[in-house]
Amino acid sequence: METKQFKAESQRLLELMIHSIYTHKEIFLRELISNASDAIDKLYYKSLTGGAEGLNRDDFEIKLSLDKQNRTIKISDNGIGMTKDELENNLGIIAKSGSLAFKKENELKDGIDIIGQFGVGFYSAFMVSSLVTVKTKPYGGTEAYVWQSEGVDGYTIDTCEKQSHGTEIILKIKESTEEENYDEFLDQYRIQSLVKKYSDYIRYPIKMDMQRQRLKDGSKPDEGESAYESYTETVTLNSMVPLWKKNKNEITEEEYTKFYQEKFYDFTPPIAHIHTRAEGTATYNALLFIPERPPFDYYTRDYEKGLQLFSSGVMIMDKCADLLPDHFSFVKGLVDSEDLSLNISREMLQHDRQLKIIAKSIEKNIKNELSRMLKNEREKYEKFYKSFGVQLKFGVYNDYGAAKDLLSDLLLFYSSSEKKLVTLEEYADRMKEGQKYIYYACGESISRIESMPQTELLKEKGYEILYFTDNVDEFAIRMLMQYKEKPFKSVTDNDLGLDENTENEEIKKQNEENHGLFDFMKEALGGKVKEVRLSQRLKTHPVCLASGGMISLEMEKVLNTMPGEEKAKAERILEINPSHPIFETLKKLYDSDKEKLKKYSALLYDQAMLIAGMPIENPAEFSNEICALMS
Numbered sequence: 001m002e003t004k005q006f007k008a009e010s011q012r013l014l015e016l017m018i019h020s021i022y023t024h025k026e027i028f029l030r031e032l033i034s035n036a037s038d039a040i041d042k043l044y045y046k047s048l049t050g051g052a053e054g055l056n057r058d059d060f061e062i063k064l065s066l067d068k069q070n071r072t073i074k075i076s077d078n079g080i081g082m083t084k085d086e087l088e089n090n091l092g093i094i095a096k097s098g099s100l101a102f103k104k105e106n107e108l109k110d111g112i113d114i115i116g117q118f119g120v121g122f123y124s125a126f127m128v129s130s131l132v133t134v135k136t137k138p139y140g141g142t143e144a145y146v147w148q149s150e151g152v153d154g155y156t157i158d159t160c161e162k163q164s165h166g167t168e169i170i171l172k173i174k175e176s177t178e179e180e181n182y183d184e185f186l187d188q189y190r191i192q193s194l195v196k197k198y199s200d201y202i203r204y205p206i207k208m209d210m211q212r213q214r215l216k217d218g219s220k221p222d223e224g225e226s227a228y229e230s231y232t233e234t235v236t237l238n239s240m241v242p243l244w245k246k247n248k249n250e251i252t253e254e255e256y257t258k259f260y261q262e263k264f265y266d267f268t269p270p271i272a273h274i275h276t277r278a279e280g281t282a283t284y285n286a287l288l289f290i291p292e293r294p295p296f297d298y299y300t301r302d303y304e305k306g307l308q309l310f311s312s313g314v315m316i317m318d319k320c321a322d323l324l325p326d327h328f329s330f331v332k333g334l335v336d337s338e339d340l341s342l343n344i345s346r347e348m349l350q351h352d353r354q355l356k357i358i359a360k361s362i363e364k365n366i367k368n369e370l371s372r373m374l375k376n377e378r379e380k381y382e383k384f385y386k387s388f389g390v391q392l393k394f395g396v397y398n399d400y401g402a403a404k405d406l407l408s409d410l411l412l413f414y415s416s417s418e419k420k421l422v423t424l425e426e427y428a429d430r431m432k433e434g435q436k437y438i439y440y441a442c443g444e445s446i447s448r449i450e451s452m453p454q455t456e457l458l459k460e461k462g463y464e465i466l467y468f469t470d471n472v473d474e475f476a477i478r479m480l481m482q483y484k485e486k487p488f489k490s491v492t493d494n495d496l497g498l499d500e501n502t503e504n505e506e507i508k509k510q511n512e513e514n515h516g517l518f519d520f521m522k523e524a525l526g527g528k529v530k531e532v533r534l535s536q537r538l539k540t541h542p543v544c545l546a547s548g549g550m551i552s553l554e555m556e557k558v559l560n561t562m563p564g565e566e567k568a569k570a571e572r573i574l575e576i577n578p579s580h581p582i583f584e585t586l587k588k589l590y591d592s593d594k595e596k597l598k599k600y601s602a603l604l605y606d607q608a609m610l611i612a613g614m615p616i617e618n619p620a621e622f623s624n625e626i627c628a629l630m631s
């Protein structure tokens, strides 16, 4: 018989398994049992949807058999089985993990759970076995097949005898060494406790024949060993109640965490869980988790959102995207509902009214949990926000702001006066008397915004400013438009809405007096700015840019990083500090040296651009002009 080679990637993974980078070898059992359970699910599902006749739910089972003499464990199921092709495709290559994006050895050394993360469960059998034999017969098929492998050298496939449909996996357990004890996996009590630990909620009975001792009829315990006889009892090892169907107060925090980590392949415990049962317009159990950290692909296109969907305990979809709105796409978990029909197709599901009601209600559950965390566990919430805050902000912006009211109270921004993250409500509650707007400033970083000239006046007047450091921030806030009827206002905005006072009157007067100078400067800048004028907001800095129209300078920056021919352009206003000596210089030059004034205008404009973090058109020329001034 020909020995076939594993696909290259699978081979590497196998090597890793055999040399066991994973410390908990015992999880092999959990992996094989969960495969068996999936296989039964598939057949049960088929029977419910008319693809298989005469099957009875109560007949499904997973069987474990130990043979100490021959050092084998057998895991059998009466599930759907595999055809020859499936056998080859499913066990000869890594089905889903494909890319093995985690190749970096050092990551593996840290004990990353590659087994869980990449759905390579079956291979874990090689951590404890020197030979793996898989016998399988597909449901409805006539031929049975046997697959065998000792590990990296490859595998063989042949026909074999097998009475009924399903799969049998026989592991030849390795000999124990000085470092590793494999014998434990041949011990019935050890296996019993492993099933309890990892596979208790599997919904089909996991049965094992256990050897027991009992007193012989008419014997007494004090008669010694001969008073006892051995007998075999078939024991169901698992309780079969899924965690989400149990009572909340019967479940420990550890159980939730373990369930999450095993089912959703995360090393870090979840930051929160939501376990609810809803009745009424929609009946369902939901067990949802909020991860602490985003999965490695979360902010990429590869990330697939969704919740597992069960219909009365039978899984009908692994990632039901319709159950989760995009703004909460980070949530993991499952929903089990009696309201959904089993043989509903994916297409039908999308239009299912019941599913929509459930999705709405789940969205509310998540929102409430986040609000609760924000209110009662601020530190935890901030940790969460660090991971997923950007997603919430995208949520405000997307779909023309459809979810903005739901999300606005979950947002946090850094505050100039508090020097920490604050909510919009906190900001609004402490607004100064007569303050018309919620002020914000955009920039790359907090320190960069701290030094923005445009914030000087507002700070002097004691107004709090929110710092926007994410690209999406200003877009989200423009979608929001206002919070508690207070509109948002960028510090670079043309009109800051401050009270008119004598100071402003004075500036207005001076603007009028010098309009010749300012018009000249505007001409000199050749259409780069809409206006040149004196500033109300500058206190120490000589110049800054303000923006007038719909698009701010920050938005221009963000928009222009996106692909596309058309470039966005913010309306620029060059503002000059009336109390800075440069203003006197400009006035003098207007009377004495217009050529020089032209040059200075260009220099001041470039400076303002640099302060705003924008690229200048001709850096070499800028530098030459500065040097010319120096010499």
Ligand code: ADP
Pocket (backbone or CB within 6 Å): 031, 035, 036, 039, 077, 079, 080, 081, 082, 090, 091, 095, 096, 118, 119, 120, 121, 122, 123, 166, 167
């Ligand atoms: P995963 O279970 O994450 O898909 P595995 O490597 O554990 O990855 O299994 C690969 C595939 O082999 C499964 O998806 C399934 O199609 C098939 N398989 C494994 N065990 C069984 C079984 N007991 N019965 C039927 N098919 C199985």
